[in-house]
Amino acid sequence: MLDDYLKANLASWDEAVGAHLDSQLYAVAGFKAGKTSLHQIEIDELGPLVGEGTTLLHLQCHFGLDTLSWARQGATVTGVDFSGEGIAAARSLAEELGLTQRATFVQSDVYHLRKVLDGRFDVVFTSWGVLLWLGDLARWAQVVAHFLKPGGVFYIAEFHPYAFLLADDSTPDSLRIGYPYFMYGAPQRFDEPGDYAEPDARFEHTVTYEWSHGLAEIVDPLLRNGLRLDFLHEFPYTLEGLPFPFLEMGADGHQRVKGRPDFPLSFSLKMTKEG
Amino acid sequence: MSDESAGAAGPGRAEAAAGPDPIPAEARAANLKLWNAWSRIHEHAPGYNTAGFLNGETSLKPVELEELGPFVHEGTTLLHLQCHFGLDTLSWARLGADVVGLDLSDEAVSLARRLAGEAGLSARAEFVCSDLYDADAHLGDRLFDVVFVNWGAIEWLPDLERWAAIVARHLRPGGTFYMAEIHPFAQTLDDAAAEGELRVRYRYFPAPDEPDIDAVDGSYADRDADTTGLVAYCWSHSFAEILGALTGAGLRLEQFHEFPFAPAPLWEWTLEEDHLFWLPDGTGGRRKDQPLTFTLRAIKPAT
Numbered sequence: 001m002l003d004d005y006l007k008a009n010l011a012s013w014d015e016a017v018g019a020h021l022d023s024q025l026y027a028v029a030g031f032k033a034g035k036t037s038l039h040q041i042e043i044d045e046l047g048p049l050v051g052e053g054t055t056l057l058h059l060q061c062h063f064g065l066d067t068l069s070w071a072r073q074g075a076t077v078t079g080v081d082f083s084g085e086g087i088a089a090a091r092s093l094a095e096e097l098g099l100t101q102r103a104t105f106v107q108s109d110v111y112h113l114r115k116v117l118d119g120r121f122d123v124v125f126t127s128w129g130v131l132l133w134l135g136d137l138a139r140w141a142q143v144v145a146h147f148l149k150p151g152g153v154f155y156i157a158e159f160h161p162y163a164f165l166l167a168d169d170s171t172p173d174s175l176r177i178g179y180p181y182f183m184y185g186a187p188q189r190f191d192e193p194g195d196y197a198e199p200d201a202r203f204e205h206t207v208t209y210e211w212s213h214g215l216a217e218i219v220d221p222l223l224r225n226g227l228r229l230d231f232l233h234e235f236p237y238t239l240e241g242l243p244f245p246f247l248e249m250g251a252d253g254h255q256r257v258k259g260r261p262d263f264p265l266s267f268s269l270k271m272t273k274e275g
Numbered sequence: 276m277s278d279e280s281a282g283a284a285g286p287g288r289a290e291a292a293a294g295p296d297p298i299p300a301e302a303r304a305a306n307l308k309l310w311n312a313w314s315r316i317h318e319h320a321p322g323y324n325t326a327g328f329l330n331g332e333t334s335l336k337p338v339e340l341e342e343l344g345p346f347v348h349e350g351t352t353l354l355h356l357q358c359h360f361g362l363d364t365l366s367w368a369r370l371g372a373d374v375v376g377l378d379l380s381d382e383a384v385s386l387a388r389r390l391a392g393e394a395g396l397s398a399r400a401e402f403v404c405s406d407l408y409d410a411d412a413h414l415g416d417r418l419f420d421v422v423f424v425n426w427g428a429i430e431w432l433p434d435l436e437r438w439a440a441i442v443a444r445h446l447r448p449g450g451t452f453y454m455a456e457i458h459p460f461a462q463t464l465d466d467a468a469a470e471g472e473l474r475v476r477y478r479y480f481p482a483p484d485e486p487d488i489d490a491v492d493g494s495y496a497d498r499d500a501d502t503t504g505l506v507a508y509c510w511s512h513s514f515a516e517i518l519g520a521l522t523g524a525g526l527r528l529e530q531f532h533e534f535p536f537a538p539a540p541l542w543e544w545t546l547e548e549d550h551l552f553w554l555p556d557g558t559g560g561r562r563k564d565q566p567l568t569f570t571l572r573a574i575k576p577a578t
Contacts, residue, residue, distance in 0.1 A: 162460060162479075166475075174474055175474060175475035176472070176473065176474050176475075177464075177473035177474070177475075177565065180564035180565070181460075181533075181564060181565050181566050182533075182535060182563060182564050182565070182566065183564070184563075214533045214566055215514055215531070215533070216531045216532050216533040216569060217533070219528075219531050220530060220531045220532060223528060223529060223530065223531065228527060228528075229518065229522055229527075229528040230522070231515075231518075231519060231522065232514060232515050232518050232519070233515050233519075234480070234513055234514065234515040236480065260475065262478055262479065262480050263475065263479065264479050264480070264513065267515070
């Protein structure tokens with residue numbers, strides 16, 4: 001069953017890569033010209049731990065912009081994604097930017113990564129719209145812990161589980177809960193022509209399966225795998241791109257809930273593997 | 276950003292543990308009056324089943340027994356902060372613990388002492404009347420194997436850094452902190468909404484200087500109780516704030532769980548089964564997709 005979901009999601013992601021390379025959201029030209037694709041949150045919270053020679057594993061890296069941005073900061077990076085199209089695009093970007101010495105890309109889904117990748121890393125990094133593609137965070141947490149050196153750091157910046165709860169027709173006067181927080185392993189099926197980066201696109205592979213995960217469902221398995229909580233932060237905005245009608249983009253480039261600028265929409269989490 | 280990322284550890288934490296009481300005088304007076312009134316009401320309230328307790332039933336929820344039970348043995352010392360009139364405190368004593376319950380309400384503490392006597396537990400149960408933030412003045416440097424907090428406690432506190440400092444100060448090295456609480460997201464929902472309707476009404480992020488001040492209508496344990504004229508001052512708390520306060524006080528998080536049931540009827544239309552309260556699914560069953568409760572277990576590292 002999990003494999004069927006994975007297959008549908010993979011077809012969708014493989015198809016999306018081409019469109020994303022040309023999308024405004026991903027701004028590939030700016031990145032090639034030297035701009036980082038990382039957000040201020042990641043730079044502020046993880047940046048101080050990433051320096052020359054830091055080994056960094058980026059899970060669910062899509063076509064590698066963030067991975068390569070960390071490489072530009074001096075890290076030796078390994079990006080992993082289940083999409084062959086994503087990995088091919090990432091490799092060609094690394095080539096074009098002269099970063100192949102310090103950037104490796106591996107095609108694999110998260111769950112099976114241990115079969116195809118050796119080594120331990122100083123940092124395991126993942127961000128923005130990754131967890132909804134995973135049905136089994138207990139297995140995910142094992143993989144995260146496996147690839148961390150003792151004393152190594154796991155960092156994630158992600159949409160808050162609460163961001164996915166509000167009904168589509170929520171208004172400032174009525175923010176209704178319309179979606180589940182707990183899903184007990186069974187995904188929701190979506191069938192939409194475009195996606196978050198290219199809402200007007202008309203893709204061929206339009207069916208996706210997505211999971212919501214509670215904060216405890218994210219943190220607890222990491223604790224059980226020997227990671228120590230350093231911090232959990234929550235933010236009342238997203239940095240870009242959730243296509244929900246009840247959100248509005250502010251002048252600061254942050255998306256907030258209309259009429260409720262204090263509603264939590266993002267979180268970041270830093271944990272350290274016990275040495 | 277840092278003003279919004281509540282819970283970040285940072286300089287000034289140690290100093291924050293000292294200083295004047297963070298609860299304004301009018302809030303303290305109102306909440307004390309409310310809890311004294313609720314103590315009189317709750318002794319015989321349907322939501323508390325004091326008679327059942329005196330007959331030998333535990334007042335603890337299955338989740339508390341399952342998650343903290345393995346850490347409570349004969350002779351375990353346990354501090355229960357904000358213990359109300361002590362049923363849960365005394366339930367741990369019945370399981371062998373030597374307990375200290377602390378509560379701001381003098382009427383609650385008197386009732387707790389009387390019930391300890393009636394239950395034959397006075398030898399292993401002590402009750403202290405104290406504001407949470409004055410706990411050190413009463414507990415001195417006493418250390419406990421377990422510090423326990425449950426159900427509707429932290430909403431009465433504006434400052435969780437000082438709360439967590441008190442928790443940490445009274446845990447022995449290697450000791451266990453456990454809390455079972457109403458979910459912060461459930462606390463944001465409109466408690467007056469129509470049946471089955473979940474709608475965000477209250478703030479999520481902490482605002483220590485902006486308590487929610489509400490006229491009290493009955494009690495969570497007895498909706499029909501007369502509470503005319505009583506007012507509650509409560510404060511919102513986020514997960515980032517709760518976890519940041521505990522880790523900032525030196526505790527190490529061991530377990531974090533969320534559940535789709537509540538300890539009390541957060542809405543008057545919730546379903547009660549086995550002393551737990553569930554959202555209705557509209558067809559007579561329980562709805563299990565929304566978080567109403569969370570639990571945390573942390574330890575104070577031995578070194």
